[in-house]
Amino acid sequence: MEEKGLAAIATDTKQTEIQEVLLPNVRTDTGILKVEIVGVCGTDVSYYYNVKEPMILGHHVVGHIHKIGELASKRWGVQEGDRVVMEEYIPCGQCELCRTGLYRLCPNTNPRVDGIRYGATPIAMEPSLYGGFSQYMYLHPNAVIHKLPSHVPAVEAALTLPLSNGFEWMSIIGRAGPGDVVVIQGPGQQGLACALAAKAAGAETVIITGRNSSAERLKLALKLGADYTVNVSSENLTEKVAEITHGKMADLVIDVTSGGTDPVISSLEAAKTGGMVLLGALKNQRFNDFDLDIIYNKTLTIKGVRGHSYKSVQMAVEFISSGKFPLGIMNSHNYTLNETDLALRTAAGEIDSSRLLVTVSPWL
Ligand SMILES: [Zn+2]
Ligand SMILES: [Zn+2]
Incomplete structure (x- = not known):
């Protein structure tokens, strides 16, 4: 029997079309996911603004196992009906990066060098269902899957991947801990x-920065546990950090802003001697007129951070499942599959500048 479902296919820049798609036959090592909810990510937005080949976007995917082959069921430890959260990566499993736990950097999972990953694979690559803005998604033999308890609200579950980055960068790489x-x-x-993860790790003081345009988000940060906010449109970050910490400065600083190189420089300035600065955002820019000696003088550790490990996704699943944190307040817009364009444009900030977590529920 042939089964069909609906998918929102990004066919051109800033344009998706709802199409009926055929579900592939399940082999022993593959499966089909019935998508429950998908969180819209900044990466989806950048693909949406520059569609090169038709594809189904969406990679913060939560769903239920719809069909599964015998071998896949054994390998993943899941059965039909189980609720799972997907990682976006489809690594090869064999290269040195995969074998040493860094599968997020495996060339196979990098769409920029012919790799495949969820939410960034053209439909020309069969069986085409590689994105979350769809009622069903293909479970590739190399998919990375985490079980998720049924009591977790869908909009909180959709935060698993962003939260896992927080745990990866703050806890595992940044080693934030009590007193920090x-x-x-x-x-x-x-x-x-990152603020949630730093607090969960025991950091004493969490300071989060934003601009005039992000006043609402800064308020939300305080509700989520951040201790101080700094509006860098009107305040000097280094001075504020010195004031808050009585001159101690920051053990750990992360830049996850999209805008320019100024936050990188102020991050280096806000770090204490011997501190660590993490760079977590693409800049597509070069530094000019930058005094390199700040790194030498303060013996700073500077590290680029990208994505999450298996461990940090598990940490996020457990954190969300505990129900101890008011994660629901991060949810701002939930859309149907027919409204996928609206969801992407909302996530891009075209419609509501104070949007936060935007989600699509393909069965609404
Ligand atoms: Zn993402
Ligand atoms: Zn690999």
């Missing part, structure tokens, strides 16, 4: 996830 001062530049989904 952490500065987070940028109050978007990633910045708020």
Whole structure:
């Protein structure tokens, strides 16, 4: 029997079309996911603004196992009906990066070098259902899957991947812990996830920065547990951090802003001697007129951070499942599959500048 479902296919720049798609036959090592909810990510927005080939976007995917082959069921430890959260990566599993746990950097999962990943694979690559803005998604043999308890509200479950980045960067890489001062530049989904993760790790003081345009998000950051906010449109970050910490400065600083190189420089300035600065956002820019000696003089550790590990996704699943945190307040817009264009434009800030977590529920 042939089964069909609906998918929102990005066919051209800033344009998706709802199409009926055929579900692939399940082999022993594959499966089909019935998508429950998908969170819209900044990466989806950048693909949406520059569609090169038709594809189904959406990679913060939560769903139920609809069909599964025998081998896949054994390998993943899941049965039909189980609720799961997907990672976006489809790594090869064999290369050195995969074998050493860094599968997020595996060339196979990098769409910029012919890799495939959820939410960034053209429909020309069969069986085409590689994105979450769809009623069903293909479970590739190399998919990375985490079980999720049924009591977690869908909009909170959709935060798993952003939160896992927070845990990866703050806990696993940044080693934030009791007594630490952490500065987070940028109050978007990633910045708020970092604030939650830093607090969960025991950081004493979490300072989050934003601009005039992000006043609402800064308020939300305080509700989620951040201790101080700094509006960098009108306040000097280094001076504020010195004031708050009585000159101690920050143990750990992360830049997750999209805008320019200024936050990188102020991050280096806000860090204490011996501190760590994490760079978590693409800039597509070069530094000019930058005094490199600040790194030498303060013996700073500077590290680029990208994505999450298996461990940090598990940490996020457990954090969300505990129900101890008011994560629901991060949810701002929930749309149907027919409204996928609206969801992407909302996430891009075209409609509501104070949007935060935007989600699509394909069965609404
Ligand atoms: Zn994402
Ligand atoms: Zn690999």
